[in-house]
Amino acid sequence: MIYLxxxxxxxxxxxxxxxxxxxxxxxxxxxxxxxxxxxxxxAFSVYETRVKIARLFNCPKPEFAAFTLxxxxxxxxxxxxxxxxxxxxITTDCEHNSVLxxxxxxxxxxxxxxxxxxxxxQGRADYLSIPEYVNSRTKAVICTHAxxxxxxxxxxxxxxxxxxxxxxxxxxxxxxxxxxxxxxMQKMNIDVLCYTGHKGLMGPQGTGGICLGGxxxxxxxxxxxxxxxxxNKRQPEQxxxxxxxxxxxxHGLAGLSASLDFIEETGLANIREKxxxxxxxxxxxxxxxxxxxxxxxxxxxxxxxLVSLNIxxxxxxxAADILAQQYDIAVRPGIHCAPRMHEALGTAERxxxxxxxxxxxxxxxxxxxxxxxxEIAKTVKRQ
Amino acid sequence: MIYLxxxxxxxxxxxxxxxxxxxxxxxxxxxxxxxxxxxxxxAFSVYETRVKIARLFNCPKPEFAAFTLxxxxxxxxxxxxxxxxxxxxITTDCEHNSVLxxxxxxxxxxxxxxxxxxxxxQGRADYLSIPEYVNSRTKAVICTHAxxxxxxxxxxxxxxxxxxxxxxxxxxxxxxxxxxxxxxMQKMNIDVLCYTGHKGLMGPQGTGGICLGGxxxxxxxxxxxxxxxxxNKRQPEQxxxxxxxxxxxxHGLAGLSASLDFIEETGLANIREKxxxxxxxxxxxxxxxxxxxxxxxxxxxxxxxLVSLNIxxxxxxxAADILAQQYDIAVRPGIHCAPRMHEALGTAERxxxxxxxxxxxxxxxxxxxxxxxxEIAKTVKRQ
Numbered sequence: 179m180i181y182l183x184x185x186x187x188x189x190x191x192x193x194x195x196x197x198x199x200x201x202x203x204x205x206x207x208x209x210x211x212x213x214x215x216x217x218x219x220x221a222f223s224v225y226e227t228r229v230k231i232a233r234l235f236n237c238p239k240p241e242f243a244a245f246t247l248x249x250x251x252x253x254x255x256x257x258x259x260x261x262x263x264x265x266x267x268i269t270t271d272c273e274h275n276s277v278l279x280x281x282x283x284x285x286x287x288x289x290x291x292x293x294x295x296x297x298x299x300q301g302r303a304d305y306l307s308i309p310e311y312v313n314s315r316t317k318a319v320i321c322t323h324a325x326x327x328x329x330x331x332x333x334x335x336x337x338x339x340x341x342x343x344x345x346x347x348x349x350x351x352x353x354x355x356x357x358x359x360x361x362x363m364q365k366m367n368i369d370v371l372c373y374t375g376h377k378g379l380m381g382p383q384g385t386g387g388i389c390l391g392g393x394x395x396x397x398x399x400x401x402x403x404x405x406x407x408x409x410n411k412r413q414p415e416q417x418x419x420x421x422x423x424x425x426x427x428x429h430g431l432a433g434l435s436a437s438l439d440f441i442e443e444t445g446l447a448n449i450r451e452k453x454x455x456x457x458x459x460x461x462x463x464x465x466x467x468x469x470x471x472x473x474x475x476x477x478x479x480x481x482x483x484l485v486s487l488n489i490x491x492x493x494x495x496x497a498a499d500i501l502a503q504q505y506d507i508a509v510r511p512g513i514h515c516a517p518r519m520h521e522a523l524g525t526a527e528r529x530x531x532x533x534x535x536x537x538x539x540x541x542x543x544x545x546x547x548x549x550x551x552x553e554i555a556k557t558v559k560r561q
Numbered sequence: 562m563i564y565l566x567x568x569x570x571x572x573x574x575x576x577x578x579x580x581x582x583x584x585x586x587x588x589x590x591x592x593x594x595x596x597x598x599x600x601x602x603x604a605f606s607v608y609e610t611r612v613k614i615a616r617l618f619n620c621p622k623p624e625f626a627a628f629t630l631x632x633x634x635x636x637x638x639x640x641x642x643x644x645x646x647x648x649x650x651i652t653t654d655c656e657h658n659s660v661l662x663x664x665x666x667x668x669x670x671x672x673x674x675x676x677x678x679x680x681x682x683q684g685r686a687d688y689l690s691i692p693e694y695v696n697s698r699t700k701a702v703i704c705t706h707a708x709x710x711x712x713x714x715x716x717x718x719x720x721x722x723x724x725x726x727x728x729x730x731x732x733x734x735x736x737x738x739x740x741x742x743x744x745x746m747q748k749m750n751i752d753v754l755c756y757t758g759h760k761g762l763m764g765p766q767g768t769g770g771i772c773l774g775g776x777x778x779x780x781x782x783x784x785x786x787x788x789x790x791x792x793n794k795r796q797p798e799q800x801x802x803x804x805x806x807x808x809x810x811x812h813g814l815a816g817l818s819a820s821l822d823f824i825e826e827t828g829l830a831n832i833r834e835k836x837x838x839x840x841x842x843x844x845x846x847x848x849x850x851x852x853x854x855x856x857x858x859x860x861x862x863x864x865x866x867l868v869s870l871n872i873x874x875x876x877x878x879x880a881a882d883i884l885a886q887q888y889d890i891a892v893r894p895g896i897h898c899a900p901r902m903h904e905a906l907g908t909a910e911r912x913x914x915x916x917x918x919x920x921x922x923x924x925x926x927x928x929x930x931x932x933x934x935x936e937i938a939k940t941v942k943r944q
Contacts, residue, residue, distance in 0.1 A: 179598065187591040187808060189599055196586055203579055203765060203816070207891065208570040213882065214891035215562065216572055247630040247767070250807025254783030276785035276807060282794045283784060376808060382586060384630070384767035384810025399783060400637030401666060402659035403898035409909070411665045424633025424659060425570060425759060427767025430813060433586070499596065508590065508597035515786035526792070 180507045180543045185326050185354060185484045185514075185534035187376045187383065192440035195433045199382060202432035209428040210405040220428040227435040228418070234438060234446075235352075235371055235389055236362040242390040244418035245426055249353040250276040251399075252372035252388035255421055256349050257281060257320070259396040260370070265317035266291045268346075270303040271518035272325040272332070277351055278518065281320070291315070297522040300475045301328040308340050318347035318369075323355040324482035327519045327530065328474030329457075331359065331481060338367030347394075353377060354482045357441055358450055363391050370394070379441070380536075381434030384427045390417060398423065449537045453483035456535040456544050460485055463548040469555040473523050473530055484534035486523075489551065490558040494529035497554060501531070505550040509533050563890045563926045568709050568737060568867045568897075568917035570759045570766065575823035578816045582765060585815035592811040593788040603811040610818040611801070617821060617829075618735075618754055618772055619745040625773040627801035628809055632736040633659040634782075635755035635771035638804055639732050640664060640703070642779040643753070648700035649674045651729075653686040654901035655708040655715070660734055661901065664703070674698070680905040683858045684711040691723050701730035701752075706738040707865035710902045710913065711857030712840075714742065714864060721750030730777075736760060737865045740824055741833055746774050753777070762824065763919075764817030767810045773800065781806065832920045836866035839918040839927050843868055846931040852938040856906050856913055867917035869906075872934065873941040877912035880937060884914070888933040892916050 181189040202223065207216035209224045228240040237243050246252040257280040261267065267281060267290055284290040293311040295303045308319060319341050324331045334350060341348040349370040352361055357378025363371055368391050375385030390396070401413035402423035413420055441449060464470060469490040474481070489497045494511035501507040512529040513520045520526045533547060564572040585606065590599035592607045611623040620626050629635040640663040644650065650664060650673055667673040676694040678686045691702060702724050707714045717733060724731040732753040735744055740761025746754055751774050758768030773779070784796035785806035796803055824832060847853060852873040857864070872880045877894035884890040895912040896903045903909045916930060 181590070181599065183590060183595055183597065183600070186595060186600070187589075189588075189590055191586060196583060199586060199812075200579060200583060203574060203582060205572075206570075206766075207564070207566060207572055208759075208766075212566055212569060212891070212893045212895075213878075214566065214885040216564065216891060217566070217569070247634070247810065248807040250785035251630070251783060254785065254806075258783070274786055275791060279784040279786075279794065279796055279806070283796075286795075374808065376591075382810075382812045383589075383591075383808055384813045400634060400641070401662040402633035402637065403657055403662075405898065408658060408896045408898045409900045411662065412669075413662055413666075423637075423662070424631040425757065425766055427630065427765075427810065427813065429582075429765045430767045430810065495596075502597040508595070508599060510595045512595075513791045515788065515791050517792045 180546055182533045182535060182539065182547055183508045183510045184536035185377065185532060186510055188378070188380045188536050190536060190538035191380050192437055194436040194440060195381060198436035199429060199433035202429045206428050206432070209426050223432045223435060224426055224428050227431045227438070230435060230438040231387060231389065236364050237371070237389040238364060238392060241417050243387055244421035245385065245387045245431060247384060248386040249351065249372050249374035252386055253277055253351060254280050255388050255399045256370045256372055257284065258399055260347060261290050261317060263289045264315055266293065266313055266315035267318050267320060268293045268295065268308055268311045268316060269320045270295045271297040271522045272301065272303055272322050272330065273516070273518065274322060274326055274351065274353065275515040277320055277322065299523065301325055301330050301473065301519055301522055302475050303332070305332055305337050308337065312344055312346070316346055318349055320349040322351040322353070323359060323361070325516065325519055326354050327486050327514050327516045327532065329482040329484045330475050330478060331355070334366040334368065342367040358453060358482060360446065363389060375434040379434060379437055381437040382430040384430040385434045388421060452537055453535050456539055456541065457481065457483045457485060459541060460533060460544050460548060463545065464551060467552050467555055469559050473525070484532055486530035486532045488528065488530055489555050492558055494531045497531045500554055501550055507547055507550055563929055565916045565918060565922065565930055566891045566893045567919035568760065568915060569893055571761070571763050571919050573919060573921035574763050575820055577819040577823060578764060581819035582812060582816035585812045589811050589815070592809050606815045606818060607809055607811050610814045610821070613818060613821040614770060614772065619747050620754070620772040621747060621775060624800045626770055627804035628768065628770045628814060630767060631769040632734065632755050632757035635769055636660055636734060637663050638771050638782045639753045639755055640667065641782055643730060644673050644700060646672045647698060649676065649696055649698035650701050650703060651676045651678065651691055651694045651699060652703045653678045654680040654905045655684065655686055655705050655713065656899070656901065657705060657709055657734065657736065658898040660703055660705065682906065684708055684713050684856065684902055684905055685858050686715070688715055688720050691720065695727055695729070699729055701732055703732040705734040705736070706742060706744070708899065708902055709737050710869050710897050710899045710915065712865040712867045713858050713861060714738070717749040717751065725750040741836060741865060743829065746772060758817040762817060762820055764820040765813040767813040768817045771804060835920055836918050839922055839924065840864065840866045840868060842924060843916060843927050843931060846928065847934060850935050850938055852942050867915055869913035869915045871908070871911065871913055872938050875941055877914045880914045883937055884933055890930055890933055
């Protein structure tokens with residue numbers, strides 16, 4: 179199979195990830211519960227993972243990096259833990275339902291109001307218009323670093339400058355860019371960064387996290403056992419304990435830790451360069467293909483390694499089924515949990531076929547995918 | 562090492578668990594995202610796990626079994642998703658902070674009121690007094706199936722009869738009993754069962770779940786991408802999607818699925834019989850040991866496979882350190898995230914040393930632990 183659905187989850191993980199996961203399952207106790215060697219072993223591994231995450235994102239302290247089940251969990255902590263009654267929030271049409279639904283829920287409850295930045299037909303949000311939407315109630319700007327539909331990226335440094343100048347919180351969803359793009363929480367003035375471990379970071383599922391840019395006042399989404407301050411009726415206030423009730427997935431995090439090693443050793447720039455090269459090859463080879471519609475800002479200087487397209491009048495689901503069944507190529511059709519982006523692109527009904535690339539894909543695979551798309555386009559045209 | 566901290570997490574997993582986890586990491590896409598073979602492979606595996614969980618607990622439908630990061634996550638969904646302003650809740654001193662802290666938080670916010678059943682010095686809650694606490698506001702009874710400090714168990718069938726007769730919700734924390742005790746949600750009238758995957762079920766960390774006894778009206782704790790109904794501004798209402806926003810830990814769940822196979826093949830009754838035998842051996846061989854204080858109702862017909870004790874005047878932490886460093890025996894000292902139980906036992910300051918057994922422990926290990934406790938008791942006495 180040629181797996182080109184890496185924006186949903188990466189199928190191919192670094193070899194050391196599997197090894198670390200196996201070792202963890204065979205040797206770990208419960209992290210931060212007890213002081214015997216296997217419990218300490220798990221706790222040490224989790225702490226190491228925190229250190230690596232903090233280094234990758236330039237998060238000021240490892241303690242500010244809490245782990246979650248996935249990015250959705252992290253984003254819900256951010257939205258529900260930071261916003262209060264009366265707050266106004268600025269966000270974009272590029273967002274995934276993991277941002278939209280938590281915001282809509284607070285809006286529907288009459289707790290917050292929302293503004294969406296204007297988006298053009300290429301899916302580009304007008305980030306520099308943020309100041310026009312700011313009012314005395316505005317608490318935060320929440321945006322994804324890259325659209326999971328178009329691959330269009332936001333200039334976090336520019337947005338962070340605007341939010342910092344106005345005293346707004348800057349909350350970033352890095353689900354599509356962690357492990358691909360440079361993210362520097364301090365330079366970019368990011369207050370909260372949410373990410374997942376199983377996509378670009380090439381770790382196991384069941385991992386992800388929320389990183390704070392400083393000692394923020396944030397309410398935990400849930401509370402419970404922490405192994406420390408157990409007589410305290412409230413969740414302890416120190417990070418990361420505040421946001422980490424219950425037993426962590428230390429097995430999965432050990433795998434993520436090894437994946438982070440792989441990224442450090444390989445070099446994030448080298449990973450990005452390869453993924454960009456594969457994406458550009460795909461786009462270039464399809465340039466003259468008749469009957470294709472390509473979406474997004476394809477000439478942007480940097481884009482996440484994914485391409486959304488449609489073939490003639492085929493529904494995105496049909497095209498993906500043909501790719502899977504006749505060519506053994508895995509892509510993702512539909513609206514990718516990003517309804518507003520598909521409305522902006524005019525594909526709310528039809529969806530798009532998304533091809534997304536990873537470091538472990540090859541040029542040969544990309545060329546086969548190109549060939550498949552060309553053949554499907556030709557067949558459809560003939561009919 | 563002799564690992565006797567299985568109530569925190571089981572260290573030794575069935576061999577097929579590791580195998581399944583490895584295969585999942587090598588072959589799974591994102592469950593319920595897309596229709597290509599690796600995505601369907603993950604989705605099928607997750608569904609199979611649901612079926613096995615539903616069978617184990619006699620949950621009416623696999624769809625009523627949603628997966629979570631851990632039991633804490635599940636309990637927070639139950640507490641925050643079912644209780645509403647003005648509700649009164651009956652619970653016990655046996656509860657873990659994963660139940661207590663979510664309840665305290667709602668109480669502190671002025672949303673609910675709480676009643677605690679009376680507990681005796683052996684840590685036995687007076688479950689049959691529940692009717693005395695019921696008032697017109699009472700919405701639910703929440704209790705753990707077994708105390709993680711004493712191993713004392715609740716008679717769920719008797720409690721379920723009381724709650725059903727009075728139209729109360731019955732929410733059960735099975736963290737210490739899933740994979741040990743018979744749990745029949747329908748026979749016991751359990752409305753919500755919360756459990757973890759990495760303790761008695763012998764699965765990987767990062768797994769657990771919440772099972773509903775029927776089509777309950779429950780609010781999700783968080784919302785986000787679901788891969789279905791993506792145009793819906795709200796989290797879809799059907800189970801399990803309602804409670805499963807974001808990417809599931811399908812890797813970990815594949816491991817849990819294999820662990821459930823092991824439990825089915827071995828027989829829950831055989832697992833329980835062995836764990837009880839080890840616990841009884843431990844208790845019997847320490848019967849005449851001078852200077853020990855044992856906690857809990859040790860003559861109860863059924864108890865979870867764990868024993869809390871203290872040795873002479875040693876702090877529980879010191880005793881556990883001696884066991885770890887001089888005997889390479891891993892146990893858990895302190896108050897085990899269960900402050901009210903330790904208050905009932907009079908050990909709120911000192912804590913207890915908890916020995917907890919699993920199916921993979923041996924009689925030889927138990928005898929060595931007994932020998933170690935005897936030696937420590939003798940040494941302390943001599944000093």
